[in-house]
Amino acid sequence: MAPAPMYPAKFEIHAPAAKAVMMRGDLRGWERDLPLAPGRNGRWSVTVDVPRDARIEYKFVVDGVWQLDPRAARGPNGLGGENSIWTGPDYRAVAPVQPPARRNWGQIKTTLTSKEGYAYAVEMWRPPQDARDMPVLIYNDGSGYAEYAKLPNQVQNLVAARQLPPLVLVLVTSPNRERDYWKEPDPYLAFVGSRLLPWVRQTTGAVARRERTLMGGASLGGLISLRAGARMPETFGMVHAQSPSMWAEPILAQAAGLKGARLAIDGGIYEGFPAVGRALVMHQNVVHRLDRPEGHTWSQWRETVAPALRALFKTN
Numbered sequence: 001m002a003p004a005p006m007y008p009a010k011f012e013i014h015a016p017a018a019k020a021v022m023m024r025g026d027l028r029g030w031e032r033d034l035p036l037a038p039g040r041n042g043r044w045s046v047t048v049d050v051p052r053d054a055r056i057e058y059k060f061v062v063d064g065v066w067q068l069d070p071r072a073a074r075g076p077n078g079l080g081g082e083n084s085i086w087t088g089p090d091y092r093a094v095a096p097v098q099p100p101a102r103r104n105w106g107q108i109k110t111t112l113t114s115k116e117g118y119a120y121a122v123e124m125w126r127p128p129q130d131a132r133d134m135p136v137l138i139y140n141d142g143s144g145y146a147e148y149a150k151l152p153n154q155v156q157n158l159v160a161a162r163q164l165p166p167l168v169l170v171l172v173t174s175p176n177r178e179r180d181y182w183k184e185p186d187p188y189l190a191f192v193g194s195r196l197l198p199w200v201r202q203t204t205g206a207v208a209r210r211e212r213t214l215m216g217g218a219s220l221g222g223l224i225s226l227r228a229g230a231r232m233p234e235t236f237g238m239v240h241a242q243s244p245s246m247w248a249e250p251i252l253a254q255a256a257g258l259k260g261a262r263l264a265i266d267g268g269i270y271e272g273f274p275a276v277g278r279a280l281v282m283h284q285n286v287v288h289r290l291d292r293p294e295g296h297t298w299s300q301w302r303e304t305v306a307p308a309l310r311a312l313f314k315t316n
Contacts, residue, residue: 016042025058026295
């Protein structure tokens with residue numbers, strides 16, 4: 001396969017009084033500085049070759065002070081702030097996020113409580129017909145998928161286009177994602193199996209056989225989705241892991257329970273994919289693998305969710 005066409009991306013800021021200017025962002029995983037060089041008229045700049053269809057989020061650090069690029073587009077970073085955004089000439093956002101033409105799906109918002117007393121916000125979407133034979137899709141970090149990935153719109157549009165079967169979409173938001181997805185996952189998985197799924201089935205009538213039940217998520221949410229597939233193979237027959245945080249449990253890539261699930265794995269080329277990640281995608285039941293020239297961002301997850309769902313349901 002020929003390498004992707006590259007493009008010289010120039011990042012520049014006017015800072016005549018600065019002693020040092022750095023850039024932090026997707027290009028170096030937000031962990032390492034990319035120095036800018038001083039030039040004429042107080043301008044600092046750096047040029048980096050990137051794929052022509054890349055999308056890069058970043059900020060400048062001027063003498064230790066974080067700053068947005070005043071000349072660039074900007075967007076929410078999912079943490080309550082904003083990042084500057086650079087897009088290559090071939091970048092295209094193609095996710096079907098537009099409001100659906102027919103707004104006939106029902107929506108329920110509620111709060112469910114685990115036996116430990118943890119409260120989880122739940123948002124459920126379903127089409128109007130009989131739901132007994134519908135698949136059930138559960139996505140962690142539900143508020144992020146609703147706000148930044150527009151997942152309810154995407155799913156409704158994909159179903160309307162007959163690219164997915166009619167299904168029940170469940171978005172669940174944890175009050176403490178590090179606890180639930182990373183450090184103490186067992187109580188959360190028990191909540192999903194003994195509280196959330198029974199509520200979904202009772203409310204919708206969906207039978208949701210294991211091969212038609214999916215858990216998905218991004219980052220730590222992708223990690224807990226893989227844990228669900230590995231530890232609850234009788235419940236989840238499909239897993240969608242977006243940029244899964246495999247550093248938190250490397251051995252999970254070899255989990256026997258994952259051998260019975262259909263897996264979709266995607267991520268951004270600027271967040272890195274260590275050897276354990278490569279081991280993960282070596283599973284023979286990985287039905288979809290996609291990396292975009294982006295970072296660890298909601299933009300990347302927004303654009304990769306629809307191709308993954310199409311692949312997961314292609315033979316279901």
